[in-house]
Amino acid sequence: MAATTKTFTYVVLDPNGQQKKGSMSGPNQAAVSEKLIELGYRPVSLEEKKASLAQTEINLGFLQRVGLKDLSVFCRQFATMINSGLPIVRALNIMSAQTTNPKLRDVLNDVGADVRGGQTLSQAMGKHKEFPPLFVSMTQAGEVAGQLDEVLLRVADTMEKELALKRKVTGAMTYPIVVLVLSILLTGAMLIFVVPQFQSLFDMVGGQLPLLTRMMVAASDVLRTKGIWVILVLVILGFIHSKVRKTDRYREIVSPIFLSIPVFGPLLQKVAIARFSRNFGSLLRAGVAVVTALDITKETLGQPVIEDALEPVIQAVREGESVSSRLVGNQWFPQMMVQMMAVGEETGNSDIMLEKVADYYDEEVDTIADNMASALEPLMIVVLGGIVGTMVVGMYLPMFTLMNQLQG
Known part of the structure; x- marks a missing residue:
């Protein structure tokens, strides 16, 4: 603490x-x-x-947390200080004094105290969840090899590319989420403020209202009379979801569903493959053992289905087999990537090949995200228009019924 x-x-x-x-x-x-x-x-x-x-x-x-951007900036600046010949403790003190993130400052103070007490930098960092296992393992490998500054720069590069990857996915998901929220707000506003204005007209029509209109009137009554309870239930459900979504069981159920969604599924799969290639390659280049590198990489993919697919691979590598030989035919790992890994293993350049694979899938993610934004924009407009149109039709159907009655 x-x-x-x-x-x-x-x-x-x-x-x-x-x-x-x-x-x-x-x-x-x-x-x-x-x-x-x-x-x-x-x-x-x-x-x-x-x-x-x-x-x-x-x-x-x-309140504040230590994000990828904070860690990448720290890595780059800390590596520069180490390369300049500054002792680790003094470099940590400087970084602690100049960081604007209070949480990171506290963590660096603790790390500096532990290093002064005789622990290695990786041991001191390993005590804090703010430093992910990939970070700690690469730091340890850099200490052993006497190349701490070079390894820290690689860590910074890896984190910056991971941050860019997250931004691409977030950007692709933002537009449909915003439209969905706007659709819900617009529907709620119409049910609360517009539908009641037509209530007197509906009473004039008398008789049986159309099914769509009855559903709208019922929803309007619920929101106007029990709106507080509806909001309270939604808040409780949101709180429960925020807790449950962190469990392994939830992720195991939801992950296959997301990966099976057209367009979104391939995007999430390519993101996981890009992470696997980059993180695994970075760990190998830093000198981390293959099995350890696979164990650490498995925890960074964000998709339990793909993580589970790596378990037999890790076991096979422990028994002396190559990584690529056990990935052949695996539905989650593209065969182009597997073949490039095989070439890398044969030539002793696995880290270089994995970096090329990661760059390739980064570009694939970028392309899918751009295409998704272009394709979803007209689709979301149609969805929003459909919701508004359905509401309008539901409100005016009784009027058509009234006109037919008067004409008859």
């Missing part, structure tokens, strides 16, 4: 004797003073910030 962090204002002298002012976070005054000295400054004064500002920063630390 991260130690309680306080914020201190300081006045220091730099190596040239110039006075500087600023603020820094740490567990106590002594730790902040030690950190400033390690950075090459001579403290003149050091005072704790009073209540509100410090408390606000602590609260933000609870």
Whole structure:
């Protein structure tokens, strides 16, 4: 658990004797003073910030999370410092002082303290869930090989490409989700505010209303008289879903459904293959053992069906078989990728081949996302128009009935 962090204002002298002012976070005054000295400054004064500002920063630390962008920026800057010859502890102190993410600052403070206590960087990072297993394993491999700065740059590249991949998928999904939400809001507004205006007309018509109109009137009554309960039930269901969706059982049921949806299914599959190729290749290039690399990569795919398909592959590799030989004929792994992996294994360039495969599927995802946006736009307009049209027809059907009665 991260130690309680306080914020201190300081006045220091730099190596040239110039006075500087600023603020820094740490567990106590002594730790902040030690950190400033390690950075090459001579403290003149050091005072704790009073209540509100410090408390606000602590609260933000609870709310904020460490994302891929934060980690990739940290990796790139930290690798540059290590390459420049800075000791790891001092580099961590600098990164902690300059990061704008309170949560990451607390984590780096803890990592720095553990490294000062004699632990390796990977051991210290492994204690915090903010650093994914892929990150920790590659860092450990870099420490063993004496190439920590190079490996950290590869980690940064991997995370930046993963972030770009997520943005492509999010961009493809955003438009239909926005249209769906707008459709629900528009339907609700019409049921609550428009349908009641026609109620007197419906009473004039008398007799049996058309089925569509009866359904609209019933839905309108429910929303107007029991709307609070409807909202409460939806909130409860949303809360239950947010908890259940994290369970393995839920993901095992939902994953095949999503992968079987036309257009969306192939997109999600290609995203998983791109992740597998990039993460597996990055781990192999860093020097991580094949079985360990497969175990770590399996947890990053985001699709339980494909993750399960890797289990027999991992077992076979433990027994001495190659990865590609067990992927032949697997429905989730394209044979083009399998053949390129086989060539990589034969030539000893598996990491390079996997990187090429990942780049190829990144482009495939990009193309599908663009085509999806172009295809869904007119489709969503038709859906939205259909909903509005159905509502209008339902409201005017009784009027046609009334006109027929008057003419008769």
